[in-house]
Amino acid sequence: MDWSTAIPDAPHALEEVLLATAHIRTYTGVQHLTNASGFFFRRDAQLFLVTNLHVLHDEPSGHFPDRIEIALHTSAEDLSKIAIFSIPLFAGGVALWRKAMDTAGLVDITVIEISLDRLPEQTLLRAFDVSHLEAADDDVAIGDGLSIVGFPLGFHDTVHYLAVARGASIASAYGVRFQRQGYFLTDARTHRGSSGSPVLRRRRMVSSGRPLRAWQLLGVHSTRMDMRTRDVIEDESLGLNCAWYADILLVLTAS
Template identity: 50%
Template sequence: MQEASEKICELKGNLVALEALVTAMMKVMPPEAQEELKGVFEQHAEVARTVLLHVPISEHSITAFEADVGRTGRFIDRAEAAAHTDSPAGCDTVLLTVARVHTFSGATPLTAATGFFFEAAGRLYLVTCRHVFIDPASGHHPDRLEIELHTDRSNLTQVAQLSMPLYRNGVATWRETQDSAGMVDVAALEIDPSTLPANCVLQAWTPAHIEAKPSNVPVGASLVVMGFPLGFHDTLHHLPVIRQGQVASSFGLRFQGQGYFLTDARTHRGTSGAPVLSHQHGGWKLLGVHAARLDMSARSHSDDESLGLNSAWYADVLARLTTH
């Protein structure tokens, strides 16, 4: 009897742990992956049901199985419905992960770039290239930036400007980091939730979206760079545009010892800080942060075309930038 009781307790513990796992998965899975999960779950549940009906097992076990299948199915349905409710009509939510960035020195506008939202440990950050915040080589020293934020889920033409200081009491408000090769051209600026406009509409990437397995990204794998090239975008709905490309170096190896890999997407000024993404198994993965176009210093501008290659810093640098 004691052995049976211990086994029942063990099974209950396993069930609670499994429910916790499913709950966590549903929170980080994009809506399209949730839809795929629903279909796959129903298929596997039917297979399991067929097996149970053809083996010697008690009616109580079958009843418990059906109850758990029904409960899990309803949970997936609720999560899927919530995801669709949360999605603005006619807009892929991935487009809401980025923002157009303008830098200023006082009231004087300086440059335009791209940034994206990243959430870690309950804190929200704007991520972009470090050279957007400061670039001594070109004399670029802004003291604040502005981003556009949507304020009406049913009408994406409605936006508000959020101004954020880059210095407080003479100290930089953004986070930067270095690696073995020197300064990393990625920086993160924490966003104070109290400064966000009412009914703010945005989506943020999380550590769960960062691609951690180089084997999932072979050379030549498709990718997209999402941003505001030369400031171009949907000016009515205030949404970015996407350029397609491929991984142009070995993903997982630091190109020439630097903390980035190469892409061959067509890019322009204003794309600095854009997220570099891949679409895998029904969901998006964050590969890196687009930084700059690369070229050969010895290239003859009259005889040779531009290489058409870009540097993209590996997204795992965000773990260092967002850890308190």
């Protein structure tokens, strides 16, 4: 696959970030369990699907799928053409997804490698890489605008199978582990199914001709944050979310 190939001209400009985002459906056998979001990440010659760990394995809720499905575009001229791609989560009883720990414990991000030779012919996708984790001389600060691109409640453009984006901003001190956990906060309006969405910030300085380079990958959306002491009648939800710092991908995708 030629990772540098640009999307051919289309009647309407298409953000390449939408081809880097995937709708995940989890299964046990043929039984559909949940919907979630994810995105593609390239490390050298390897391609990974990134999502939350709780999407693939969650002991508190008893969620233990054995495979997932994603939809892949197969035509640049007709985005309605897709192929359903099944990814097993175990081989010989051994988990194929990776997990990582930090100083606070288990990180709610996982990756699973995708075999390039298994992809359908003419697969059209884009992937973030290590360069998207770099600040590129742009300061990141509280209040900065963000986009969280995914499939809330499984919702998407069902004709062209493209994700939707929620606008957000950084809601806690960026670079500081909120309450010593490996995440920062955002203030997006999110729903179930958004788990695993990339949390993106548009760069001020962008290399011409490299549309995906316009985005900096700051984190991976995980869960909504609320207060247990909140009066559910008198007080609205905080509307805050946890976004795990994306630099853990350097650990998860290491050879």
